[in-house]
Amino acid sequence: MKKFVNNPQQFVPEMLEGLALANPHSLRYVPEHNLVMRADSPSDDRVSIVQGSGSGHEPAHVMIVGKGMLDAACPGDVFAAPPMNYVYETAKLLASPKGVLLLVNNYTGDRMAFDMGKEMAESEGIKVEILTINDDVAVKDSTYTVGRRGVAGNFFVIKAVGAAAARGDELDEVIRVGKKVNDVTRTMGVALTACTPPAKGSPLFELGDDEIEMGVGIHGEPGRERKKMTNADAIVDELLDAVVTDLPYSSGDQVALMVNGLGGTPISELYILFRRAHQQLAERGITVTRSYVNEYCTSLDMAGASLTLVKLDEEIDALLDAPAEVPIRVF
Amino acid sequence: MKKFVNNPQQFVPEMLEGLALANPHSLRYVPEHNLVMRADSPSDDRVSIVQGSGSGHEPAHVMIVGKGMLDAACPGDVFAAPPMNYVYETAKLLASPKGVLLLVNNYTGDRMAFDMGKEMAESEGIKVEILTINDDVAVKDSTYTVGRRGVAGNFFVIKAVGAAAARGDELDEVIRVGKKVNDVTRTMGVALTACTPPAKGSPLFELGDDEIEMGVGIHGEPGRERKKMTNADAIVDELLDAVVTDLPYSSGDQVALMVNGLGGTPISELYILFRRAHQQLAERGITVTRSYVNEYCTSLDMAGASLTLVKLDEEIDALLDAPAEVPIRVF
Amino acid sequence: MSSTGQQQVDLVVRTIAQAAVDNEKYFGDLDAVVGDGDFGYSLARGFENVLAGWDDVDRTDIGTFLKKIGMVITARIGGTSGPIWGTAFMRAGMTAGATDTLTGEQVVAMLRAAVEGIKARGQAEVGDKTLLDVLVPVTDRLEAEIAAGSDAAQALAAMAATAQEAAEATADMVARRGRASYTGERSRGSVDAGAMGVAVILGRIDEAWQREGAS
Amino acid sequence: MSSTGQQQVDLVVRTIAQAAVDNEKYFGDLDAVVGDGDFGYSLARGFENVLAGWDDVDRTDIGTFLKKIGMVITARIGGTSGPIWGTAFMRAGMTAGATDTLTGEQVVAMLRAAVEGIKARGQAEVGDKTLLDVLVPVTDRLEAEIAAGSDAAQALAAMAATAQEAAEATADMVARRGRASYTGERSRGSVDAGAMGVAVILGRIDEAWQREGAS
Ligand SMILES: Nc1ncnc2c1ncn2[C@@H]1O[C@H](COP(=O)(O)OP(=O)(O)O)[C@@H](O)[C@H]1O
Ligand SMILES: Nc1ncnc2c1ncn2[C@@H]1O[C@H](COP(=O)(O)OP(=O)(O)O)[C@@H](O)[C@H]1O
Ligand SMILES: [Mg+2]
Ligand SMILES: [Mg+2]
Ligand SMILES: [Mg+2]
Ligand SMILES: [Mg+2]
The missing domain is CATH 3.30.1180.20 (Dihydroxyacetone kinase; domain 2)
Structure with a gap:
């Protein structure tokens, strides 16, 4: 393997550290929960938009945290959905009275972690919803499988819900917009x-x-x-x-x-x-x-x-x- | 070789065609001279900034043609300086009363093509200057060689001279700024x-x-x-x-x-x-x-x-x- | 069948954790065939955490102990395996309850609870080519061994053999859950990573028990 | 030595062009060792253009013909080779002037002019490990052959042999001009692409001449 790597187990944390150093004013990096968030989030006036997924898809999603797009990215290790705790902690940190929208690409592991994290956050009174993205047509949808995968199309969902949240739309409306984009x-x-x-x-x-x-x-x-x-x-x-x-x-x-x-x-x-x-x-x-x-x-x-x-x-x-x-x- | 290629000889033209299709309003593609230019250049109020070099370094330089950066890119084939004719035609198309600045990375072939192209353009009364970029410290400068190579640092020179040109600076001043950035x-x-x-x-x-x-x-x-x-x-x-x-x-x-x-x-x-x-x-x-x-x-x-x-x-x-x-x- | 105490539970869980750490590469390679290759890495990183905090896990009773282990796993393991394995341990712990010893029948009930938890969490059934295709026959086998009067060591040896067979049999299945399911027919021909993982781990528990279980 | 007319000039230039096209891969590989691998591609694309417009090139006189060829090369070949080879043809054409025939002495003068043009354009000298390290000894050899009374065929054969030796000798040199010069001492040990290119082309001219030159 010829890659720019030190300790493979530190691949994600070191990348996030670099990202934070390059964006000292706009981003906040929370190493305990492997989390990158806008320095000025959450805001009472805005639904918080969070995307979770495994790492290894960069710039998705840690490098599109910022005004008009994500309030936070909640990455797991390379190709592994984040553990449920990260999701829960992220939802807590991003809690806004207008709500938190968790964007999840449609994979079993991600859906489980986000469902569980959502339940835990809700049990503490946080308003949280999940929107699942599934744009990959490669494999035919069937009742036997878990449905289409979420891939690069999620950029468009993020951009749209980010814009809707930025202009102050309510959670329901943000979700409507996101679903609408995912559907097309x-x-x-x-x-x-x-x-x-x-x-x-x-x-x-x-x-x-x-x-x-x-x-x-x-x-x-x-x-x-x-x-x-x-x-x-x-x-x-x-x-x-x-x-x-x-x-x-x-x-x-x-x-x-x-x-x-x-x-x-x-x-x-x-x-x-x-x-x-x-x-x-x-x-x-x-x-x-x-x-x-x-x-x-x-x-x-x-x-x-x-x-x-x-x-x-x-x-x-x-x-x-x-x-x-x-x-x-x-x- | 596993690359997305049709005819290798059409690699550069097809890429430029794609670039033009993706930017129909802001760019103009001139296939006869392998040239990509701002649709609204040249302007009487602005020094025209042109960068030439071989292709294969994308996004440099064809993808940084636009407001505040390049007025035109004059690429050759993959890794080959453009032929002198392209340089000459580019200078003619970009001719502005305030002048044309040709940015050249320091390679023998590029310098020859741009020197010759400049002479030809000047013989038609076009005001043209050349600024050479040489930021690569890898190989020690010596009187035996042709001097340091120009590499990624040229982005900073382009950005600076692009900004200077955009605010209406005269050619001398644009060159001063470009040299200053190259020097550091x-x-x-x-x-x-x-x-x-x-x-x-x-x-x-x-x-x-x-x-x-x-x-x-x-x-x-x-x-x-x-x-x-x-x-x-x-x-x-x-x-x-x-x-x-x-x-x-x-x-x-x-x-x-x-x-x-x-x-x-x-x-x-x-x-x-x-x-x-x-x-x-x-x-x-x-x-x-x-x-x-x-x-x-x-x-x-x-x-x-x-x-x-x-x-x-x-x-x-x-x-x-x-x-x-x-x-x-x-x- | 004699009853099992905290010491044996420790042995079993520590063996699971150590096996997960030791087999990181093998499990990852299994997952790379039709999955994304991270199964070994995820398990290893999670169970490293279990081992690192080993001495401090709350051992008030067996139920509490297993639930705490489940929480570490859920908190630390990403991918599909975190929620799945975490749920399994938590359900087993809830079923064990506040006890210091376990009978064979109790262990069967715990395994059944774990299986139900995984089914609910993963919306998976037997035959979907997941670790369930090992866990379920293994639990059945334990039940049969108890009925036949086997002792713990005999039962474990039998379960390990069943697990190996069942894991190998997943090669003939088409994946209908998890990442491998996207490949449809192409998932046939290779064993499921999770299923083989459970079989390998059971083999290690069997070995450890024959060596130290009676002590 | 007998004089040479447009027909022979055609033969020589067409052979150069065809050799450049035929050796695209070889010349590219030579340039890949310490350069950037495009020498073959650049020459081939440029001389393809020469061949494509072959019948329409202005043949008023030999000087005009060579200058026009030089202009096509300069216009079409990128990299270092375009300006270098274009200059060479243009200088040779200027030196030939408005004539229908060339003596051996005139060819020597044309080659000297081409060499001076390349030196000026590339700010290069003999010993810098460029095509000059073949062109100069080849010109000297032609002069010597003429002095010795050789005919054109004999002279060409001798020049081809000299070129091959001279090209191989560039392997011992350190590049001081062009892209290869960045590698300093590491450029030693491999022949210069441009130098070997000229030698290969001269070999092809020699062959063609023995076959068709007298006709
Ligand atoms: N829906 C599910 N229910 C139960 N087990 C599952 C499910 N999906 C996958 N598995 C099991 O998990 C294993 C893969 O785990 P892991 O590599 O962590 O998942 P991921 O696909 O998220 O990378 C599979 O081999 C299978 O045994
Ligand atoms: N400054 C120079 N003067 C004369 N010939 C040169 C010079 N630099 C390079 N050459 C010749 O050109 C050849 C390389 O040509 P080419 O591959 O087209 O150039 P580039 O380095 O621009 O890719 C070298 O092998 C050498 O013979
Ligand atoms: Mg995974
Ligand atoms: Mg080149
Ligand atoms: Mg996996
Ligand atoms: Mg080259």
Whole structure:
């Protein structure tokens, strides 16, 4: 393993320490609960927005804590949902009279921890709700499984509920907005290489030199199928077809298009994917009016990408357009 | 090679096409000259700022064209300086009565192309100057070589001259500011893996599983020495020592600290490096007042990072603080 | 079947904790096949905490002791395993209650309570390819051994054997719960990490008991 | 030594262009050792352009022809090679002037002019480990061959041999110009990409000439 790591067990705390040092005025880091929060949260005038999940998806979610987005991120260890206690402590620290909204990507471990944490917080009189995000179309929803996974699309839910909370919306209204965005958001990803969790020290799975994993999860979970490597355009076409036909998005729709890098893919390649996706959507009569090309929700150092579509209307467009101020920035 | 590529020869044009599609209102893409420019440039009231260089360093420089930064980027093919004609055409398109400033990283090919392009533009009455950037301390300057390389530190020069140009400064003044920033900026990088140029299709150099290249160039050029892999803190200490002692930066200084990812390293690891660098600078009595942790100037998909320091004074701090609006953004 | 006291409970729980720490890499590799590879890491970090606070755990009675262990696990272990394993220990402790000794029948009742807790927490059933597919047959086997008049050592040896078989049998199942379930048919062919984890740990308890359990 | 006309100039330039295209990978690999690996790509893309516009190049006279070729190269080839190779062709063309034939002495003068152009453009000298370390001995050799009364074919064969030796000798040098110079002592031990490129191309010219040059 060649990574910038000291003690793999300190991977997350050291990262959070670095984040806090880089943002001394805007962030507060609470090491006891592995927690990063806005220095000026909670506020009596605002629903507090909290996102929890395993680590290893940076910038999601610790690096999008800030004005107009998250009040706090409650990360677990790499790829592991936070233990219930962290959730409980986070809810307590972020308690606002307007309520706390816990955003949870749809994974068994995360849902359990947040359900339990919520119950404990409620038993102390804190107003808490959970909103589950499940945008990944890779694996067909079925009664036998726990439902679709939550992946990069959660950025849009966060942005929208962050904007709604910032303008003072009540908890119910914030939840309505978040659900609405989740309902029109779909994602699928592909891996060119496996990621290497620091504590494991070797690739999480084996992919041949000419193989890709179509529909991969952001924790390296297998997806739809393992396929032969092909060119960028063909990969986009397959991802896009799966995403477009799922909602479905149709001719006349205006959409936000996100090309999200999974950690090891340079942004030059992401724009090559974006180009094709934009062109193919145009062919289907779908207009891209908001563009997102960057790393949003990664899988450590995995080479790969995901495509996300959000169907826009005036309300969602305005929420995505609202200002924000977060540690992940360029200047 | 597993990369998102169609035809390797179309790597740069397809990326630029994607970039233009994602920024239809703010950017103009001129395929004949491989050029990306602000849609509203040139302006009679502003010196035009142009950066040229080979491609493969994205987001540098095509993704930082926008208000407060570059008026145009004039990229060549991957790792190859643009041909002289592109430079000449760019200067013509960006010609402003206040002048055109060409920013050039210090490499033989780039300097030749820009010198020749400048001469040609001048012969048509265009006011053009060149500012050379050379922040890389990896290889000792000597009369035998062509001088230090220009690497990630050029972001700070761009940001400063962009801000100076935006407020209407004259060309001389913009150049003064740019030189001033370049003079107090130092960088060194390290590679954990080699990058794979799309047209080559295989890694540019061989690095053993336990080896790193200390002082690597952003085109994969060898640096100071090949060493055994070690932990994150030890790597930071070596980079930082080289950078700090070069200017030198000393106790009482206020600095901007940049941890720049080289393309294949996730941002989580960059924050682990930042943490150590910040702590070690504090031990030396050097205060970090501006923090930059992201990818700025990459080397395709290379895993690795560079550290940059800029010694701040009020003037530089204000320029770095000025607003900007560029395609590389999160929301 | 003779009764079991705090000393034996200590032995069993400490063996579980030590086995989790010792098998960090193996359990992680099992989880990497169709999961995300963190099962070993999560268990190891959590049970390290159990061992670190070992001497200070409240031992007023066996029920209290197990509930406290459950709380440390829930507080410290992330992922799916924290809530699942924490719930199991807490339910077992609640069922044991304020007692200093346990009969075989009581242990069966505790295991049944743990199973019910896991089912409720994970909304999982036998056959979903989880640790339940080992825990349930193991509990059945204990019940049968008691009925047949086996002593604790005999019962444990039998349970360890059943666990190993049951864990291996999960290879033929399709995962319907947890992260592995996303892969559908592709989850077939490899054993469930949690199920094999329980089997390995039971093997270690069996060994430890034969060595020290009677003392 | 007999004189050379446009037909032979065509042969030489087309051979250079074709050799650059054919050796893209090899030249790139040479440049990857202590450079950035793009030398082959840059030359190939530029000379592809030369070949694509081949029939339309202005052939009013040899000087004009070479200058036009130089302009295509400068316009199309990036990196260091564009300005360097473009300058070489333009200087050679300027020295040839408005003529339909070239004597051996004229070719020597053209090569000297190209060398001076490269030196000025690259601020490089013999011994800096660049293509100059092949071009200069090759020009000297041509001059010596002419003095010795060799014909064009003999001279070319001799030049190709000299070029190969000179290119290999660059392995012992430390780069003082170009990207390779950053590596200092570490640049020793591998040949210079540009120098070996010129040698390979000269070998191809030699072959082509023996095959078609007399016609
Ligand atoms: N819903 C569930 N109910 C019961 N057990 C489960 C459930 N989901 C997963 N498990 C068990 O947990 C194990 C995985 O644990 P762990 O790696 O901690 O979870 P995660 O998927 O969150 O990374 C699985 O092998 C399985 O035995
Ligand atoms: N300053 C210089 N003057 C003359 N030739 C040079 C100079 N620098 C480099 N070269 C030649 O150019 C070759 C490299 O060309 P190329 O790969 O296009 O350059 P770059 O370093 O810009 O990628 C070297 O092998 C050398 O022969
Ligand atoms: Mg997990
Ligand atoms: Mg180059
Ligand atoms: Mg797991
Ligand atoms: Mg080169």
